[in-house]
Amino acid sequence: MIKLIEKDMPEVSLLDMALMIEQELGELDMAKVEAELAQLSTQLACYLADRSSARNDSSSQTWQDVLACFFQQWQFSGDWQQFFDYQNTLVSQGxxxxxxxxxxxxxxxxxxxxxxxxxxxxxxFPGHFLVRIDVDNNFHYIDPFNGELLSWQQMELKLRGAKGDLARLKQQDLKPDDIKSIIKRLLHTKKGALLREHQFNQALRCSDILLRLAPGDPFEIRDRGFIFHELDCFNVAVDDFNYFIDKCPNDPSIGLLKLKIEQMDHSETVMH
Incomplete structure (x- = not known):
């Protein structure tokens, strides 16, 4: 997994990488997921062939047919009721x-x-992941939570909801992200859900993978320090906090970190 992330990520699809991470975290029945994916792929191919034949045209509407199959035929949908549940961060469960x-x-x-x-x-996108479809040099922006085709005004409202009323949508906000950036966002989402559910050991595993993607990232090392603190691993927590203080001496969180360092009793360290 380490070698794959560091060297071969461009050769692996986004979905494959997401599933590999879930496999490393011990959250994946690969055989069951692969069987379901194969079945869905077969169904989609048949669905697209039928739609194209009925219209007697080429692939100009393929993207719309895929959306219809995904959201209407298969009924993929966002989970409002358990939005922040860790299970919802698992692509395999999706x-x-x-x-x-x-x-x-x-x-x-x-x-x-x-x-x-x-x-x-x-x-x-800030606060909400979007999908951009490029057809004949035109961009279409989809909300994958419900399949809605978004206008500029709707996306700006989402941006203002995440960044405040003064925020204004710019074209650079709609630039596609690479696999590494999306995987990092997925891992941060997983880590946040695990922390809310007090699953600190699993959150630490997410942090370790994030540090493979961005070795030495002071903010991730600081966050790892907070996880170590929750696990009563005080010596390593102090090391992580001191690393961050050294790398980011002007960060607003420095005062809190120094206070935590003072409060930690190093003699009660428990290594996990």
């Missing part, structure tokens, strides 16, 4: 249960669009 978050559903939607020959990319 495949099996056909529910998830904008990010997990977006990863799946990009997969099936690309599989059908459509140019599609994910966007790590």
């Amino acid at each position: 495949i099996l249960k056909r529910k998830g978050t904008p990010l997990t559903l977006g990863i799946l939607l990009v997969h099936f669009l690309r599989q059908s020959g459509v140019t599609a990319n994910g966007i790590c």
Whole structure:
């Protein structure tokens, strides 16, 4: 996994990488997921062939057919009721249960669009993952949570919801992200959900993978320090906090970190 992330990521699809991480975290029944994916791929190919034959045209509407199959035939949908639940951060569960978050559903939607020959990319939009479809030099922006085709005004409202009323949408906000950026966002989402559920050991594993993607990242090392603190691993927590203080001496969180260092009793260290 380490070698794959560091050297071969461009050769691995976004969905494959997401599933590899879930396999490393011990959250994946690969055989079951692969069987479901194969079945969905077969169904999609048949669905597209039928739609194209009925219209007696080429692939100009393929992207719309994929959306219809994904959201109407398969009934993939966002899970409002358990939005922040860790299970909703699992792409594998999205495949099996056909529910998830904008990010997990977006990863799946990009997969099936690309599989059908459509140019599609994910966007790590503030507060909400989006999918961009490129057809005949025109961009279409999809909310993967519900399949809605978004206008500029709707996307600006989402941006203002995340960044405040003074925020204004710019074209650079809609630039597609690469696999590494999307995987990092997925891992941060997983880590956040695990921390809310007090699953600190699993959150630490997410942090370790993030540090493979960005070795020496002071903010991730600081966050890892907080996880170590929750696990009563005080010596390593102090090391992580001191690393951050050294690398980012002007960060607003420095005062809190120094206070925590003072409060930690090093003699009660427990290594996990």
